[in-house]
Amino acid sequence: IPLAGVIGWPIAHSRSPALHGHWLKRYGISGHYVPVPVMPEHLAEVLRALPRMGFVGANVTIPHKEAVLTLADVVTDRAALIGAANTLIFRPDGKIHADNTDGYGFIANIRQHAPGWIPDLSPAAVIGAGGAARAVVASLLESGVPELRITNRTRIRAEQIRSEFGAKVVVYDWAEAGNMLEGAMTVVNATSMGMVGKPPLRVPLDALAPGTLVTDLVYTPLMTPFLQEAEARGCDVVDGLGMLLHQAAPGFERWFGQRPEVDDDLRRAVL
Numbered sequence: 637i638p639l640a641g642v643i644g645w646p647i648a649h650s651r652s653p654a655l656h657g658h659w660l661k662r663y664g665i666s667g668h669y670v671p672v673p674v675m676p677e678h679l680a681e682v683l684r685a686l687p688r689m690g691f692v693g694a695n696v697t698i699p700h701k702e703a704v705l706t707l708a709d710v711v712t713d714r715a716a717l718i719g720a721a722n723t724l725i726f727r728p729d730g731k732i733h734a735d736n737t738d739g740y741g742f743i744a745n746i747r748q749h750a751p752g753w754i755p756d757l758s759p760a761a762v763i764g765a766g767g768a769a770r771a772v773v774a775s776l777l778e779s780g781v782p783e784l785r786i787t788n789r790t791r792i793r794a795e796q797i798r799s800e801f802g803a804k805v806v807v808y809d810w811a812e813a814g815n816m817l818e819g820a821m822t823v824v825n826a827t828s829m830g831m832v833g834k835p836p837l838r839v840p841l842d843a844l845a846p847g848t849l850v851t852d853l854v855y856t857p858l859m860t861p862f863l864q865e866a867e868a869r870g871c872d873v874v875d876g877l878g879m880l881l882h883q884a885a886p887g888f889e890r891w892f893g894q895r896p897e898v899d900d901d902l903r904r905a906v907l
């Protein structure tokens with residue numbers, strides 16, 4: 637019976653067990669997916685032990701997403717570029733393979749909810765430059781955006797992304813976040829602002845054109861104040877829950893041999 641799980645510290649809040657558990661049940665697969673609490677100082681030891689315990693793979697969450705890159709035997713190019721991994725495959729030869737599917741999940745979510753989205757005609761604007769933003773930037777560039785504008789409260793993190801991801805990246809000052817939206821037809825909140833218990837993201841949205849694709853990585857609540865305001869301006873809004881659901885699909889398929897469906901049943905199971 638194949639085993640998989642999610643490694644993090646703390647891990648109790650993770651929605652991944654509900655997500656994968658739903659798929660296992662739906663497809664009648666006799667596998668298990670469990671939360672695995674791992675303290676940072678135990679990460680290397682646990683990673684070596686999991687395959688010997690029958691695990692075929694694992695998801696990785698905070699605070700281990702960066703550290704697993706140094707412990708894996710094989711790191712995909714995109715995980716290396718993003719600087720973090722969220723999906724591990726324990727291969728039969730004993731090697732640990734690390735990948736990052738966050739960018740895939742981000743794009744798959746948009747394509748599912750906004751099938752008419754065309755990324756390559758106008759600039760994209762990303763607010764935030766943390767770990768999650770890096771996956772978004774990588775996937776938007778791969779999708780062919782002609783220009784990628786980015787702003788962050790701590791400007792140096794945006795500058796760092798520019799220096800790593802190249803000349804299509806244009807850094808805007810945090811005070812210019814509103815102006816950055818002018819002419820951008822894809823806009824992303826990749827900060828944690830707007831999450832329950834945190835203040836809303838405060839960016840002037842006057843420059844947002846109706847029809848702009850606006851999405852948020854925050855999914856608690858599903859409709860953040862930022863998305864509500866964008867919707868009121870006639871934008872095409874996509875909430876962030878689908879990114880979580882879609883990023884899980886490639887791992888599930890590799891571990892359990894079944895390409896899983898992301899649909900409303902799954903959304904309900906995870907919320």
Ligand code: ATR
Pocket residue numbers: 763764765766767768769788789790791793826827828829
């Ligand atoms: P994640 O992995 O979720 O991206 P992170 O790397 O801690 O987490 O990044 C959080 C993002 O939210 C960053 O862009 C952060 O801005 P800083 O780089 O300046 O910290 C942004 N963020 C968090 N709280 C914020 C706040 N009060 N105002 C503006 N930006 C904030």
